[in-house]
Amino acid sequence: MRKFFSNLVASPMFSFYVTGLLFIILFGFGSVSFEGFFSPQVFLNLFIDNAPLIIVTAGITFTIISGGGGIDLSVGAVVSLTCMSLAYLMRDTSLSPYLCMFLVLFIGIAIGLINGFFITFFKLQPFIVTLGTMFLCRGLTAMISRDSVAISNEEYGNLAFTSFEIGDCFISLGAVIAIIVVIIATIVLRYTSFGRGVYAVGGNEQSARLMGLRVDRIRLMVYVISGFCAALGGIAYSWIMLSGYTLHGLGMEMDAIASSVIGGTQLMGGVGFIPGTVLGVMIQGTILTIISFQGTLSAWWTKIVVGVLLCLFIVMQALVTEHRNKLMNLKAEDSGKKGKKA
Amino acid sequence: MDMLKKFSQSSLALPLTALALLLLFNAIFVDDFFKIQVMENGNLYGRPIDILYRASSLIILALGMTFVIATGGIDISVGAVVAISAATCCLMLGGDISGVPAHPFIIAILAALAAGIIAGIWNGTLVAKFKIQAMVATLILMTAGRGIAQLLTDGQIITVYYKPFSYIGGNIPGVMLPTAMLIALCMVVLVILLDRKTSLGLMIQSVGINQNASRYAGVKVTAVLFAVYIFSGFCAGTAGLIESSLIRAADANNAGLNMEMDAILAVTLGGTLMVGGRYYIGGTIIGAITIQTLTTTMYAVGVSSDRLPAIKAIVILLIITIQSERFKQMFREWRMKRADKAAKEASHA
Structure with missing residues (x-):
């Protein structure tokens, strides 16, 4: 029994199980x-x-897994820029909404290419570069229009309200x-x-390079994926907001x-599981839903609860990693002894 | 010529050049940029003073951030800590409309600073004791911090009518320079003294370069890490006082918004690398002033505040690219090629 737990904690899926359990507890x-x-x-x-956040988080998880301080801070601003561009294109041009999207x-x-180029070619810190493009996108959004622009295209509105029925319930296109x-x-x-290359680069860049992986190309791709997901998330966001x-x-x-970390992604790189990050988003969503059902609690409690959860998960991850290392050392010692006997 | 060469190789060359170019731009395109007047009430007034005045809280934050980044860490919670400190101070003074403070002013100031230090202790514990990556560790407080500030003020914006409170963000009667500038100056002097007169600077650098090696060499790594995060929290607390005094209120949503990003930028522009190790206090100060000068310049030529980030981004990307090793290498190769070509042409002739 003890061994079972010990192995469970050491398994790479452990954070995913904990996140899943936490989601069930919160929802319960x-x-x-x-x-x-309960419906x-x-x-x-x-x-x-949370459709936009799920899409954006899927993209950002790629950059975090790729390691080397990999992160994409520009995603929120890209979402804003795509919403604004969509609103502008549909207001001032007669292009079809599908072409606009x-x-x-x-x-x-x-934006992903710009990020990837600066990070891989000039070997700059992802944090600073994506911070720069974040400012760039926010500024560009304001250059298109400082005021809110509504999306009044009928075809686009229909698309935004498209829903699919599952039994008695429905789910939106986003x-x-x-x-x-x-x-x-x-x-x-x-x-x-x-994908395996992304994990390899995140786990150990030097080894990945020696294995013959094209590290820079994988890094570049990762930021392009993140940018693409951010733009797609922006489209989903515009379906909710119908404005820029x-x-x-x-x-x-x-x-x-935060969702990514709650979902078991390690910011050091090399570790992460997309369904886990989705659960991370869902946990934040559940907290918001509980607060809105409760009615008297204010919205800032979400931030505090998410902060506490983050703290729990991070400390758990640190402990799990330590446990895993200990187990690995034990195993190595065991095999060493066996080798001597033989 | 020799001086010029020495200057171009010094770490401060690039930040200073960037600032000089900005000032030159201002001198040409903005009327009366360098004019400093004495106002009727004896205060100094003019754009250069204004820039330094507005840059003060950024300078203070960036000083704390420099040490944190030098140890190879990062503190993205400072903006939220500014909000907490502002909320604490205004809560202690109370929003009584007659201007009578609920607690003595000095207690309110100490409470705000203590809030910053407690935040620093929290970050320090996570990073130094639990060995959690700095970015993740400070992300917790960044997420929860504004929530805590709102909890303190009960979601309201507390406006303080107590007169002396406005002195921190404005002028103390009879003093020519804005108080914020004087506070920033004190912090700079303090940091330079710590850096030059004690071995703290050396220890911070050694921790940033290699934690394990420093531990074997007898440096108390945990204590050093603790110290830098506490100092960063203290700086954020001080900046919170200035920020809340400027608007005489605690706005938990907007106080210190995005200031962590500006502080990190100031440190990077100053030439300190985010991987830790060597750090440049002077560079950081110039970086912070450069960011503020850019902002003021853009306002002066009529760029609106929400479009400003685009221009800021381009300037930042340009400066960090020029600073990168790869670019320097490319530049050296290009110069060598040109020298070769010139030599060949000379031999042909």
């Missing part, structure tokens, strides 16, 4: 405390309300896209050579990083 707590909380629709609402995806890719993005991201990270504004997606990068 809500269901017990409030009438009407499939409340659960699906978590996806509907296609075009704004390239904004994300371009949520469906978020789920698809999560599935693709999971498969890419776990089962393709590129300079303050859209403010602080989203920190929410995404």
Whole structure:
């Protein structure tokens, strides 16, 4: 029994199990405390309300896993820039909404390329470079318009309100896209050579280079993916807001990083699991839902609770890593002894 | 010529050049940029004073950040700590409209500074004791900090009517320079003394370069890490006092918003690398002044505050690119090629 626990704690999926358990506990707590909380629709609402954040978090997780201080602070600003560009394109041009959406995806890719270029070619710190592009995107958004621009295109509005029925409940188009993005991201990270390369680079850049992996190319790709996801998240965001504004997606990068960490991604790189990060987003969403069901608590409690959760998870990760290292040393000693006997 | 060469190789060359270029731009395009007047009430007034005055809280934050970054860490919670400190101070003074403070002024100041130091102890514990990566450790307080500040003020904006409170962000009657500038000056002197007269600076550098090696060499790594985070918290507490006094209120949502980013930028512009090790106090101060000068310049030529980040971003990306090793190497190769070419042409002739 003890050995079972010891192995469970050391397994790479341990943080995922803990996050899952925490989500079930939180959701269970809500269901017990409030009438009407336990319904499939409340659960699906978590996806509907957090679709942009889920998409953005999937992207940012790639950059964090790639290690070397990898992080993308520009995502929130890219979300804002795509919303504003969409609103502007649909107001001042007669382009089809579908073409507009296609075009704004390239904004994300371009920002990703800029980030990746500065980080890989000039070997600059990802933190500073993406901080720079964050300022750049916020400024560019304000250059398009300082005031909020509403999206009044009818076709686009219909698209935003598209919903799919599942039994008695419904799910929005944004949520469906978020789920698809999560599935693709999971498969890419776990089962393709590129995904394994990302883990390898994050785990140990030197070894990855010696193995013959093209480290710089993988790094560049990671930032392009993050930028692309941010733009896609921006489109999903515009479906909720139906407007473009300079303050859209403010602080989203920190929410995404927090979700990622709660979901078991280590900021040192090399460790991370996309479904876990989705659970991270859902946990934050559940806290918000509980607070809104409760009615008297103020919104700032969300921040405090998320902070406390972050703290718990980070300390847990530190302890787990220590335990794993101890176990590895024990195993190494064991095999050493066996080798001597033979 | 020799002086010029020496200057171009010094670490301060680039930040100073950037600042000089900005000032030159101002001198040409902005009328009366360098004019300093004495106001009727005896205060000094003019754009250079204004820049230094507005840059004071950034300088203070950046000083704390320099030490943190020099140990290879980062403190992204300072903006939230500014909000907590501002909330604490205003809470202690109370929002009584008759201007009578709820607690003595000095207690309120000490409480605000203590709030900053407690935040620093929290960060320090996580980083030094639990060995958690600095960015993640300070992310906790960054997320929760504004929530705590709002909890303190109960979600309200407390406006303080107590007159002396406005002296911190404004002028003490009869003193020519803004108080914030004087506080920043004191902090700079304190930091330079700590850096030059004690071995603390050396220890911080050695921790930043290699923690294990420093431990074997007898440096108390845990204590040094603790100290830098506490100092950063103290700096954030001081900046919180200035920021709240400027608007005579505690606004938990906006006090110190994005200041952590500006502080990190100031440190980077000053030439300190984010991987830790060598740090440049002078560079940091110049970096902070450069950021503020850029802001003031852009306002002066009519760029609005929400468009400003785009220009700031371009300047920052440009400066950090020029500072990068890769760029320097490319520049050296280009110069060598040119010298070769010139030599060849000379031999042909």
